[in-house]
Amino acid sequence: MSEAHHRRKQPVLVRRQLLEVAARLAAEQGMTAVTLDAVSGASGVSKGGLLHHFPNKNALLDALFDSLSERFSAEIEEVMRNDPVPHGRFTRAYLSICASLRDRPAESSGWTQITMALLAEPRLRHRWREWVRLREEEYVGTDSSVNAQIVRLAADGLWLADMLGSHELDAAERQAMLERLAELASL
Template sequence: MSIAHQRKKQPEAVRQQLLEAAASLCLEKGAGSLTLDAVAAAAGVSKGGLLHHFPNKAALLDGLLDDLMERLDAAIREAMRSDPEPHGRYTRAYLQACFVPGGMAEEGRWKAMTMALLGEPNLRRRWRRWVEEQSVLHAGTDASIDCELVRFAVDGLWLGSVLESHAMPPERARMLARRLTELSYS
């Protein structure tokens, strides 16, 4: 009997298992080579079980992006709660969530999703919409040119991390984070 038939029904746990498997496969082989069969096998779930949660590859990638954006939103909200200074609060939270010396939370999943974002127009539209919504939501506190510069720098650091193009010693990363934090107050 397969693992899927022995497991108690836990739909959210199965869904997370599928998302983890999809992220791992995207990271290892690229989003272009991601197949539903491969995800089901890697997660130890029947293809029917996968199709119950994600009827196609696009839905699976959407689910992965939704999950990551929810986690990013939660990390940003948490960081904002502990910041007493309104000006630049969102920018500092974004910096804290996305550029952490030693690696951001969910780094492997974000690397996989970034690769998928590069190749999937629908995912790019959804990400752009999230960025635009954040800009509108925080326009009263984070519209300064310095805050915008910090967010662009964070995005560049994130992309450099995804592409593994820039080796950065931890002390250098801490120095960059401190300087970007300083700019967010301007």
């Protein structure tokens, strides 16, 4: 019997490994590099093993999106737990996490690639719109003001500017802008 038949199966670890490899390939080479063959080869998982978890590239991209958005949501929830002011809490957390991605290159590169995929893939755009809609519904009582919407849109713009490196702000300017936006979310 081959070694694969004697090896203990660990589907959760294999799935996580495949997603990590897909994210790394996307970050290093762009979304076009994320093919089933490339992920299989770079992960050391057979193509059949990969297909067991992800029957096609769309399923892999959906799972990658899910993984990133779940981490994003968890980080937002963590920031919200530490914010004692209910009004605008979600918006301030969203702003904080969007602004912090620039300082976390490993995570930021994954989001950069998935954001590029969002622009190209209508299915992923729909999924992101759904994520936003669900949060808007969940926080309608605390984060539905025009000010909160302005802050979230500014956070998206900051996120995009950070990805593109299009706007250079010194640390003091950036901090002042983030503080002003956080204040605006509280109004």
